[in-house]
Amino acid sequence: MARFLPRTIRNMLVCASAIGALLTQVPAQAADVSLWKDIQKAGVLRCGAAVAAPYVMRDARSGEYSGYFVDLCRDFGERVLKVKVEFVDTNWDNLVAGLQGGKWDMAMALNQTPERALAVSFSVPATDYQVSLLINKDNPKLASAGNTIGDFDKPDVTFAVMSGTAQDKAISGVIKQGKIMRLPGMDEVRMAVMSKRADVLVDASDTNHLFAVANPGWTKEVLPKPALAKQGVAFGVRRDVSAADLQTLNIYLAQRRETGEIDALVDKASQLANADKTPQ
Template sequence: MARLLSRSIRNMLVCATAVGALLSQVSAHAADGSVWQDIQKAGVLKCGAAVAAPYVMRDARSSEYSGYFVDLCRDFGERVLKVKVEFVDTNWDNLVAGLQSGKWDLAMALNQTPERAMAVSFSVPATDYQVSLLVNKDNPKFASAGTQVSDYDKPEVTFAVMSGTAQDKAISGVIKHGKIMRLPGMDEARLAVLSKRADVLVDASDTNHLFAIANADWAKEVLPKPALAKQGVAFGVRRDASAADLQVLNIYLTQRREAGEIDALVDKASAQVNASATTASK
């Protein structure tokens, strides 16, 4: 019995040693597979940059990048990872593919969609994309209106929207009483509201926000509740990024968003876009 027991104990010790070695290998492999550690070893964080104001902008003369996702990517690299940050010029067709092939480490300003999630991982949203309404705050038709679309859906109200867009599809699905003015471009839709031929401008919240800042004396932006076509706008990360890697980026974004710092960056970028547009028109 003692001999059998000793043999059992020896077998258990052998198994425990083997398991311990295996776990050590797995731990070492996981450490080696850290995206942020690899970037720190390389000394540079590469951010894929497809231009879309106010998220990502590029000066034609200096080739310098700006925009609130650019600010976030630069700050995350320099302050959290403590590495240099490099912006790699690309376009929207190649932004995801370049991330998959390792041409850059982060893809900036990606709308979270199930299709993209099949190819890349996402951080938590830095901001949200959704369809918003822009109205004249002095319009008596909206004296008691709140944030529900039904507050604006009246027979005497006209909604201006660019024909065939996601905004057109979203607003057409909820308007029961108002009139929808479908126009060939956003300039025509904005002009319709400026000239008071229409009462409500329907557009993506980021571009409506720019228009509201440029016309702060009369414009009021409304984010409907419940939201219309809402998606998170986030950083894209390689699929091999670990949960621990994502947690680092997610904590960073969550803290900056909850502190109101991302909203301030959005306003800064929006003001820059409007200033550039004013300069170009002179």
């Protein structure tokens, strides 16, 4: 029937259909959650807390939380949103599911991965996770080493790593000449470097930093370039959170990172963890 209508009428019908299609999109756009307004009405920001030093730590006696993601979550809630902050105890298996189910408003210290991005929205990274190297700064074998893997990949250099870990996979993929000493636990890996049976300790950058803070006299941290297995460590929020809300959190984190405040919080948390004030 439509082919017999005058062209002007057909054009009007097409325009009307287009307008109708646009109108049907409005409810979907309006469905974005105004998370911060809802939290301000409730008066409390709930942060999901899975323990991993120095990001999130919990004192077994007092139940008090510490760590640099805890500091950031508390500061964002109290100073930006001006609400009370509560930390909800959970574990890494349930951290994303609890966020999706509304048990907490933000998940702390999530590594950004494509798989997780299918389930949650990420803030900009507060810090970066990557595999790092830790050496004895007085080791003559490494006196001229810079920060490329090639500087360390020599036949007489031994890399100590915990067997079967992501760090093991990462270092095994790039070492061509050096020896790799695979050990069952991190205590054995660190002892191998301390006793000079190995030259390079291979571990996640955050835990290597903890070890370096505890042993400042002889350690040197190296972040290889190009980076090994680098991922951002961020806050997670529900997928339906509005772009404006996510921007608020991103601006907060970007400013604190650029000013060096987050680096200072990392060092504070590392010292606290090494002092064993927050048993794990």
